Each structure stands twice: as C-alpha cells, then as structure tokens.
Amino acid sequence: MHDKCCLDFQAAVDQYLIRHRSILDVLTKYQEATARVNRAMAKAVTECGCVTVQASRPQIxxxxxxxxxxxxxxxxxxxxxxxxxxxxIAKELGHSLFYLAALCNLTGLNLHDIMRQERSNLTTLGAYHLS
Known part of the structure; x- marks a missing residue:
C-alpha cells in the first residue's frame, strides 16, 4: 500500500514537473522549498507565537x-x-516532498526504496547509523 503511494506520488510529480525539469532547477527548488519549511516554522515562533523555542544545553x-x-x-x-x-508548514513540507520526488525521478531512484533502505539501516545500525 505504502509502496503504491510513493510510486503514485512520484508519477504525479513526473507528470506535472514541466518547467523546472533541469537537475539544476530541481536542486535549487528543493533547497528553496526546505528553506521555506524553516521559514514557516520560524514564523510560527516569531510572528504567531503559537510555538516557542526554549533552548539550553542539556544537563546530562x-x-x-x-x-x-x-x-x-x-x-x-x-x-x-x-x-x-x-x-x-504542511504546505511547505508538501512542496519540499514534491522536489524530493522530482530529484528521485531525475536520478532514476525510487523514493519508497530509499525510505525502506534508510529504515533498514536505522533498525540494523541503530544510533551508529548517524555517524
């Protein structure tokens, strides 16, 4: 079921990605989309105030x-x-996913396979996966 969801999403992205089909366009649009996710989260803190950030060094x-x-x-x-x-935030995350799928399409990669492999790495290597 989930495999079909990723495949359907990648197919839709491939169908509707017309103007920015160059790998350079996709890379820069993906970077812009992720920056907009960051900006949306920052605005939730600084403009709306529905979320606050209270950062300090962890006491371990x-x-x-x-x-x-x-x-x-x-x-x-x-x-x-x-x-x-x-x-x-959800809208901006959706745009980011769109360009991630476009990047997968242009490079011949399957998003579901990447997610499945990453999950396998996480469950196999645990915390060592991040090093």
Whole structure:
C-alpha cells in the first residue's frame, strides 16, 4: 500500500514537473522549498507565537549510558502550531516532498526504496547509523 503511494506520488510529480525539469532547477527548488519549511516554522515562533523555542544545553549526568541519553534530550519546542501555522508548514513540507520526488525521478531512484533502505539501516545500525 505504502509502496503504491510513493510510486503514485512520484508519477504525479513526473507528470506535472514541466518547467523546472533541469537537475539544476530541481536542486535549487528543493533547497528553496526546505528553506521555506524553516521559514514557516520560524514564523510560527516569531510572528504567531503559537510555538516557542526554549533552548539550553542539556544537563546530562556524567554516568549516563547511551541508551539513557534520550531522556535528557529536548526538542526545545514548546506548544504546537495553531491551525493556520500547521496548514502553512504542511504546505511547505508538501512542496519540499514534491522536489524530493522530482530529484528521485531525475536520478532514476525510487523514493519508497530509499525510505525502506534508510529504515533498514536505522533498525540494523541503530544510533551508529548517524555517524
């Protein structure tokens, strides 16, 4: 089911990506789209105020094990985006996904296969995957 969702999405992107078909266009549009996601989140904090950021250095005991680290870490995010901000963030994430799928199409990669491989790496390697 999920495989079909990714395939259908990639096919729709391929069908409707006409004007910005160059790899350079897709790369820069993808970068712009991800920047707009960042901007939408920042506006939720700075303009709307529905979300706040309260960042500080994590207080991790020196004897904490790696498996315990998660309980000492924070997203630094307080609150949830309001309906208006949520809609904008979702829209910008959708544009980012559009250009990610376009990049997959241009390079002959399958988004679902990439996601499945990444999940496999995560479950196999766990935290070592990120190094």
């Amino acid at each position: 005991p020196p004897d904490a094990t790696y498996s315990e680290l998660r309980q000492f870490m924070s997203s630094h995010l307080s609150g949830e985006p309001c309906a208006a901000c949520r809609e904008i």
